[in-house]
Amino acid sequence: MIEITKLKKIYSGKNNKVCALNNISLEIKKGEFISIVGPSGCGKTTLLKICAGLIKPTSGKIEYVGKNGKRIGIVFQNSVLLPWRTVRENIFLPLELQKIKNVQKAKKSVSSIVELVGLNEFTDCYPFELSGGMKQRVAIARALITSPNVLLMDEPFGSLDELMRNKLNIDLLNIWRKLRPTVLFVTHSVSEAILLSDKIIILSDRPGSIKDIVTVDLKRPRSVDMKITKEFQEYVKWVRQKIELNN
Amino acid sequence: MGSTKNRIKQLIAPTLTFVLFIGLWQLVDYLFDINNIILPNPFEIFVSILNNFSYLLDHTMITFFEAVSGFILGGVLAFMCGVVFTYSRLMKKSFYPYAIAFKAVPVIALAPLLVMWFGSGIWSKIVMASIICYFPVLIGTVKGLSAVTQEHLDLFNVMSSSRWNCFLKLRLPVALPYLFPALKISATFSIVGATIAEFTGASRGIGYIIVNSSYYLETIMMFGAIVMISITGLLLFYLVDYLEKKILFWEEREGG
Numbered sequence: 210m211i212e213i214t215k216l217k218k219i220y221s222g223k224n225n226k227v228c229a230l231n232n233i234s235l236e237i238k239k240g241e242f243i244s245i246v247g248p249s250g251c252g253k254t255t256l257l258k259i260c261a262g263l264i265k266p267t268s269g270k271i272e273y274v275g276k277n278g279k280r281i282g283i284v285f286q287n288s289v290l291l292p293w294r295t296v297r298e299n300i301f302l303p304l305e306l307q308k309i310k311n312v313q314k315a316k317k318s319v320s321s322i323v324e325l326v327g328l329n330e331f332t333d334c335y336p337f338e339l340s341g342g343m344k345q346r347v348a349i350a351r352a353l354i355t356s357p358n359v360l361l362m363d364e365p366f367g368s369l370d371e372l373m374r375n376k377l378n379i380d381l382l383n384i385w386r387k388l389r390p391t392v393l394f395v396t397h398s399v400s401e402a403i404l405l406s407d408k409i410i411i412l413s414d415r416p417g418s419i420k421d422i423v424t425v426d427l428k429r430p431r432s433v434d435m436k437i438t439k440e441f442q443e444y445v446k447w448v449r450q451k452i453e454l455n456n
Numbered sequence: 457m458g459s460t461k462n463r464i465k466q467l468i469a470p471t472l473t474f475v476l477f478i479g480l481w482q483l484v485d486y487l488f489d490i491n492n493i494i495l496p497n498p499f500e501i502f503v504s505i506l507n508n509f510s511y512l513l514d515h516t517m518i519t520f521f522e523a524v525s526g527f528i529l530g531g532v533l534a535f536m537c538g539v540v541f542t543y544s545r546l547m548k549k550s551f552y553p554y555a556i557a558f559k560a561v562p563v564i565a566l567a568p569l570l571v572m573w574f575g576s577g578i579w580s581k582i583v584m585a586s587i588i589c590y591f592p593v594l595i596g597t598v599k600g601l602s603a604v605t606q607e608h609l610d611l612f613n614v615m616s617s618s619r620w621n622c623f624l625k626l627r628l629p630v631a632l633p634y635l636f637p638a639l640k641i642s643a644t645f646s647i648v649g650a651t652i653a654e655f656t657g658a659s660r661g662i663g664y665i666i667v668n669s670s671y672y673l674e675t676i677m678m679f680g681a682i683v684m685i686s687i688t689g690l691l692l693f694y695l696v697d698y699l700e701k702k703i704l705f706w707e708e709r710e711g712g
Contacts, residue, residue: 263610283614289607292706293629302625306617337706355615 211237211260211359211391216269218255228416229255230266235410235419239275239358242385242392244402246452247412247420253395256417257363260393279359282352282390286364288344290336290351297323297332300350307355318354325384326350342373349381353388360390364397375433378404382431399452403444404431411451421451496676505680512665516684519650519661522578523692526585527646531639534590538597542627552598559591563649567656576657585649589642596638600631633707636700643696647689 216233219226229252237243245253258264260271261283273279290299297319304315323332326346336344345365352360366374378401385392396402402409406425413420425444427435435441478498484490485497492500505512537555541548567584574580604627612622654663662685669677701708 258610261610261614263613281614283611285607285611287607289605289611291626291629303615306612306615306621306625335706 210239210274212272214270217267219267231416231418240389242407244394244406244409246402248414251412251414252417254363257361257395261361280357282357282360284348284352284362284365286367288348292336295333296347299347300354303355322350322354342369358390360392362394364395399445399448493673493675500676501679504676512684515662515665516688520688522581522650523585523646526582527589530586530589531593534593535597538594541598542601563588564652567653571657581650581653584653585646588645588649592638592641596635600634601627604630640696643692644689
């Protein structure tokens with residue numbers, strides 16, 4: 210479980226202060242799939258980076274409750290692969306950095322992750338030989354290799370075309386169903402958020418604060434076909450209205 | 457990609473220019489009957505190189521050795537300074553501006569001083585070459601090591617990487633594409649540095665031959681020495697170029 214209480218983030222520049230996040234309080238249950246949506250520049254990424262421990266909040270706190278503590282995997286909008294490493298070597302990187310003891314076991318886990326994200330034929334390729342979608346699969350595999358209990362994703366499919374995005378959405382859901390990490394997923398796309406999430410957190414314009422939380426009750430497993438159902442369209446309309454609603 | 461056939465095709469145009477240039481030179485020399493002391497013709501130079509080959513080669517090797525030693529010395533020192541400047545803001549603030557400013561000093565002017573300090577043996581030449589090599593490599597290192605993106609740093613932070621691993625597995629490989637052009641520049645500069653130091657005071661090396669032949673008006677020998685040292689410079693350049701292509705296999709094909 211993740212407990213966020215009264216989180217506030219102020220960026221201080223030379224002459225001005227920008228309040229990026231204000232009074233964010235949130236409880237995320239273990240294994241939940243949560244999306245964060247909101248207008249550009251509302252602090253979605255800041256929130257994610259604070260969760261990752263990359264940025265310190267100005268005030269408030271974030272707590273990872275539970276016996277496993279926090280093991281975090283992160284996926285950015287760009288795949289951020291190391292171009293001089295093969296797919297396998299890229300996925301292995303987190304284990305390498307953490308000085309794992311059992312190399313044999315680690316190598317095995319790389320193989321099983323590779324299979325899970327559907328990269329079997331590409332393990333010995335270099336990133337420049339892969340398409341954008343494939344690169345993002347590698348990034349996801351790399352995030353999952355340490356078996357994280359929290360997966361943070363910052364618009365991971367933002368630069369992909371519609372078809373590829375749909376496919377990766379469904380694949381991500383399948384992976385999530387198998388490994389059950391808690392997912393925090395930042396996106397611009399309302400329909401993507403609805404398709405994936407249990408809950409959607411809607412942030413307001415700067416300073417970002419929680420405007421509303423929408424629970425998505427569509428049945429699982431979900432499929433792309435659901436997007437054309439009336440129920441789904443209702444959700445889209447509803448969430449859009451809430452984003453655009455003035456305070 | 458670059459098949460052998462394509463590569464040969466690409467060589468045709470420059471080869472033609474070369475042949476044309478040599479031919480023209482030969483023709484001008486023949487038509488105007490220019491004095492050998494002023495301008496010998498290519499054929500004479502070629503014959504002279506063949507006749508004095510072992511003599512020229514010995515001296516070329518000395519200059520080559522001085523240049524490469526200076527290249528390695530200056531390069532390693534510059535790289536280490538670059539690393540220090542990347543990790544210590546104070547050091548960078550205090551010294552980097554001077555490093556940049558010193559680049560504007562015509563290093564050639566230092567040659568007599570270096571000969572005074574380090575003698576007319578090979579050391580003054582090595583020091584000269586290393587000074588010349590130092591600055592391009594320093595700037596390349598500093599630029600390269602800070603070329604890493606915030607996203608990559610964030611990634612390594614989330615993976616709780618040690619600083620050493622972050623350097624070795626991220627910053628260094630990212631820096632290589634900045635470092636190699638600097639090394640290529642330095643490779644050719646190192647020959648220049650060594651030769652110039654030889655002009656000022658030496659009893660061996662290509663620089664010595666050039667100065668010495670000028671005393672005796674042996675222009676043909678001078679040209680021979682120039683040809684030899686130019687070829688050496690080119691070889692050194694292409695050696696680094698070759699290494700770059702081998703090591704940075706991902707560079708050419710990125711961003712496609």
